[in-house]
Amino acid sequence: MKLLSKKSLSSFSILPEIIAILLAFLISALILLFSGYSPLVAFSALFRGAFGSKNAWGQTLTQATPILFTALAFLLTFRTGIFNIGVEGQFLMGAIASALAGIYFSGLPAPLHIALSLLAGGVMGALWGLIPALLKAYLGVHEVITTMMMSYIASYLTSYLVNYPFKAPGWVAQTEPVAKSALLPKILPPTQLSLSFIIALFFSFLVSFFLFHTYLGFQVRAVGLNPEAAENKGIAIKNRQILAFLLSGFIAGIGGGGEILGVHGRFVDGFSPGYGWDGIAVGLVGKLHPGGCILASILFGMLRAGGMTMTRVTKVPLDLSLIIQSLVIILVAAPYFIKTVIMRRKDL
Amino acid sequence: MEIGVLFNLSMLQATIRMATPLTFAALGGMFCERAGVVNIGLEGIMLNSAFWAVFATHFSGSPGIGLLAGVLSGMALGAILALLTVKYYADQIVIGTGINIFGLGFSAFVCQKIWGSRGASGVVAGLPPLHFSFLDKIPYLGPLLNNNTILVYLSFLAFILSHYFLFYTPWGLRLRAVGENPQSADTAGINVHLYKMIFVTLGSTLAGLGGVFLSLAHLNFFAWGMTSGRGFIALAAMIFGKWTPIGCFLASLLFGFADALQMRIQTLGILPPQIILLLPYLITILVLTGLVGKATPPSDYKPYIKK
Numbered sequence: 092m093k094l095l096s097k098k099s100l101s102s103f104s105i106l107p108e109i110i111a112i113l114l115a116f117l118i119s120a121l122i123l124l125f126s127g128y129s130p131l132v133a134f135s136a137l138f139r140g141a142f143g144s145k146n147a148w149g150q151t152l153t154q155a156t157p158i159l160f161t162a163l164a165f166l167l168t169f170r171t172g173i174f175n176i177g178v179e180g181q182f183l184m185g186a187i188a189s190a191l192a193g194i195y196f197s198g199l200p201a202p203l204h205i206a207l208s209l210l211a212g213g214v215m216g217a218l219w220g221l222i223p224a225l226l227k228a229y230l231g232v233h234e235v236i237t238t239m240m241m242s243y244i245a246s247y248l249t250s251y252l253v254n255y256p257f258k259a260p261g262w263v264a265q266t267e268p269v270a271k272s273a274l275l276p277k278i279l280p281p282t283q284l285s286l287s288f289i290i291a292l293f294f295s296f297l298v299s300f301f302l303f304h305t306y307l308g309f310q311v312r313a314v315g316l317n318p319e320a321a322e323n324k325g326i327a328i329k330n331r332q333i334l335a336f337l338l339s340g341f342i343a344g345i346g347g348g349g350e351i352l353g354v355h356g357r358f359v360d361g362f363s364p365g366y367g368w369d370g371i372a373v374g375l376v377g378k379l380h381p382g383g384c385i386l387a388s389i390l391f392g393m394l395r396a397g398g399m400t401m402t403r404v405t406k407v408p409l410d411l412s413l414i415i416q417s418l419v420i421i422l423v424a425a426p427y428f429i430k431t432v433i434m435r436r437k438d439l
Numbered sequence: 440m441e442i443g444v445l446f447n448l449s450m451l452q453a454t455i456r457m458a459t460p461l462t463f464a465a466l467g468g469m470f471c472e473r474a475g476v477v478n479i480g481l482e483g484i485m486l487n488s489a490f491w492a493v494f495a496t497h498f499s500g501s502p503g504i505g506l507l508a509g510v511l512s513g514m515a516l517g518a519i520l521a522l523l524t525v526k527y528y529a530d531q532i533v534i535g536t537g538i539n540i541f542g543l544g545f546s547a548f549v550c551q552k553i554w555g556s557r558g559a560s561g562v563v564a565g566l567p568p569l570h571f572s573f574l575d576k577i578p579y580l581g582p583l584l585n586n587n588t589i590l591v592y593l594s595f596l597a598f599i600l601s602h603y604f605l606f607y608t609p610w611g612l613r614l615r616a617v618g619e620n621p622q623s624a625d626t627a628g629i630n631v632h633l634y635k636m637i638f639v640t641l642g643s644t645l646a647g648l649g650g651v652f653l654s655l656a657h658l659n660f661f662a663w664g665m666t667s668g669r670g671f672i673a674l675a676a677m678i679f680g681k682w683t684p685i686g687c688f689l690a691s692l693l694f695g696f697a698d699a700l701q702m703r704i705q706t707l708g709i710l711p712p713q714i715i716l717l718l719p720y721l722i723t724i725l726v727l728t729g730l731v732g733k734a735t736p737p738s739d740y741k742p743y744i745k746k
Contacts, residue, residue: 122545126552174532176479232727233736235477235532236678240720243671247717255711368536375533408551413544421519421537425529432527 105383107429108376112390114433115418119411133407140400141393147400149282153354155392156284157182157363159291160346161370162377162384163298164216164339169379170302171335172315177223177238178343179367180245181216185344187249188215190351190358191257193269204272209290209348216344217337219245224336228329242367253360264360275353285353287346294342295381301338302381311335343367364395372420391416450699451583455591456657458688458695460485460666462594463649464673465680465687466601467513470642472682473605474635475618475738476524479535480516481646482670483542488512488650490546493661494553496563502655506566506590509655513647514640516542521639525632528742539670547663558663565659566590588656590648597645601684614638621743631743649673668716672698675723682737694719 120130141151161178168175189212196207223237250264259267275285302308313321314331322328346366355362369391376390377383398412422429430436464481471478478484488509496505516538523529551557566588574581605611616624617634625631649669654661676694680686701715 122548126549176532176536226724226728230728235479236674236736237724237727239479239671240675240724243668243720244717244724247713247720251711251713251717254713365540368540371533371536408548408557410544410548410551410557413540414548417537417539417541417544420540421523421529421534424533424537425523425527428523428527428529 105378107426107434108378108423110429110433111422111425112376112419114422114429115415118418119415122414123407123411128405128407133401133405133411136401136404136407137394137397137412139397140404141397145279146282147396149279149284150396150399151389151392152279152288153283153285153392154395155388156288156291156353157346157350157366158369158373158391159295159384159388160349161343161367162373162388163291163294163370163381164343164346165370165374166377166379166381166384167298167302167311167342168332168335168339169374170315171311171332172318173227173332173335174235175220175223175238175336175339176235176371177220177241177245177367178339178370179363179365180238180242181219181340181343182347182350182367182370183242183245183249183363184219184347185212185216185340186347186351186363187252187358188212188344189348190266190269193273193352194267194357196273197270199272201272204270205275205352208269208273208352209345212344212348212351213341214344216342216347217340220336220340220343221333224333228333249358250360253358257358259357266358268357269352273352274356275349277353283354285349287349287353290349291346292385294345295385298342299381307331307334343370369416372416372423376419376423390419448582450703453699453702454692454696455583455587456695457698458691459591459594460649460652460657460669461673461676461691461695461698462598462688463590463652464646464670465676465691466597466684467642467645467647467649468674468677469680469682469684469687470601470614470638470645472677473614473618473737474638474642475621475741475743476520476531476635476639477535477736477738478520478639478642478646479532479674480520480538480542480643480670481535481673482666482668483535483539484513484516484643484646485650485653485670486542486546486664486666487516488647489654489665490550490560490650490661492651493560493563493654494549496655497553497561500564502564502566505563505655506651509647509651510644513644513650517640517643517647518636520643521636524742525635525639528744531742543664546661550661550663560661562660563655566655588652590652590656593648594652597648598684598688605684615737618738625743635743646670646673672719675719678723678736679719679726 123130123133141147161182164178189208192208192211223234226232226237227234253266254264257266259265275287277285310326311331314328318328351358373384373387373391377387394412394416398409401407402409468478468481491512492505492509495508496502523534524531547557550560554560568586568588570586574585613629617631621631653665672694676690677687679690701712704710705712
């Protein structure tokens with residue numbers, strides 16, 4: 092982990108990442124060829140489906156939005172040297188809290204209702220992030236396993252809530268729809284793209300500003316880069332890590348809320364295809380920088396949105412998107428492999 | 440309440456069945472972690488093995504060939520995980536996450552290509568149950584252990600052999616040294632990278648057997664995402680079992696019981712299944728916090744860079 096963060100911070104070159112992405116497409120092309128599909132036809136349908144029209148762009152950005160939130164959440168913790176793979180749980184807990192606030196707060200004007208519902212999601216996400224933070228700070232429990240377990244607990248807990256106490260009548264496991272006053276406006280009709288996307292961009296700016304232009308953000312990064320030196324300088328490591336967990340959970344929770352209030356209008360069981368897990372990959376592909384994360388989330392949004400068009404037009408299974416995605420994750424996580432084997436560089 | 444409905448022979452038989460894939464995967468995860476690599480990718484490895492076992496059985500007509508294919512699939516993904524994390528210092532957790540997504544996507548992709556549906560494959564011949572006549576003579580235990588597939592007996596064998604290997608052979612000692620203190624192991628002349636490569640691959644292969652159990656013994660077909668989190672439950676069982684073979688086995692039995700209980704309760708409709716499904720994860724956190732006996736992992740999840 093330390094190796095990865097040091098390497099990715101010491102050089103600003105994104106060549107290994109670009110090679111990794113190209114290699115992922117190349118291997119996927121080979122898989123397509125072996126299965127008797129034409130990679131050219133499949134990929135052109137994928138790109139057309141993702142960027143070919145105004146609607147395609149809307150779909151891509153809609154898919155990119157939750158991933159951008161979770162990527163920001165992931166990178167905030169990673170910057171303090173914490174491997175928070177529980178973003179999915181924070182995202183889901185935020186989503187359910189926002190949904191319930193959207194349903195049960197009533198008689199509020201729209202902007203206030205939206206703000207309160209999103210805030211409920213953020214606070215819930217932060218609380219969910221606080222649990223592994225405290226376990227790490229005071230009991231020394233490694234966060235990788237606890238955050239992962241917390242994700243699964245959140246997944247089953249929210250599933251229980253929408254299957255039993257908060258289930259709307261009918262066959263589908265979902266809550267009642269949120270009040271109209273809590274719905275985020277759509278910004279590119281007829282696509283699902285909502286104000287949530289703009290909020291995600293705004294948070295990217297905030298995170299960037301926090302990390303690189305505030306003293307507290309500098310401390311957070313210092314803890315991640317060299318905990319011993321940071322401690323010698325009098326920075327309380329535990330506090331900064333707990334802070335990062337809280338901010339991370341808050342952002343992931345807002346992301347979950349944005350997805351409910353912007354796209355689904357209610358909490359539907361299993362609505363997240365793993366946006367929290369995507370965020371980990373996007374955070375790393377984006378080189379742990381909010382700007383990079385915006386680009387990387389569009390790449391992943393493209394795979395999700397374009398994949399649907401590709402399946403409709405070319406009959407290539409939708410799961411090709413997952414294969415490309417997994418290969419991007421694996422190859423981007425192995426910069427040393429890319430540098431020594433593919434780029435033939437010996438100087439590392 | 441009719442407690443007899445929950446604690447009877449068929450329930451115990453179901454426990455053994457549901458514990459088998461967990462035992463394999465937990466032991467597999469334990470070997471990886473003993474070598475210093477946390478294997479988050481167990482889920483994807485199991486799923487892929489489950490798929491290739493059905494694939495090979497479909498085309499060969501023999502579940503034995505299917506079993507072999509599942510083993511090879513686990514070995515292949517394990518080798519990739521080992522190569523990237525050990526030789527190329529890639530991050531273990533990210534590669535594991537990638538393997539999980541790959542397992543889900545790749546199995547569904549090929550499934551759709553062969554059977555025209557990403558949801559499920561066609562039905563294939565499963566592994567036959569074995570009958571031992573000497574077991575008939577033992578009351579209670581006989582009917583419980585008899586008429587299982589070979590994988591159930593292999594899982595018993597695996598945990599016993601693992602225990603012996605890890606604690607009573609020089610290779611086991613070296614493996615533990617490699618995971619706990621790679622620096623000293625290296626100084627003592629142990630080929631740290633080789634040990635890591637071998638045991639991460641071996642551990643993943645074991646997890647693959649767990650996947651094969653799901654598709655050739657529990658069900659006789661492949662279904663989309665049919666591991667449904669068992670790879671992560673296995674990680675939980677490994678931690679609850681404190682990274683020891685016996686612990687892994689007992690924890691797998693407990694979580695296997697929870698799985699069987701969850702299915703039974705779902706049909707009876709007395710308690711929401713989600714609550715039981717989340718228990719293993721909750722227990723794991725409690726174990727890690729020391730509330731149910733302190734557990735410390737044998738390694739710190741970092742790549743070992745030879746100086």
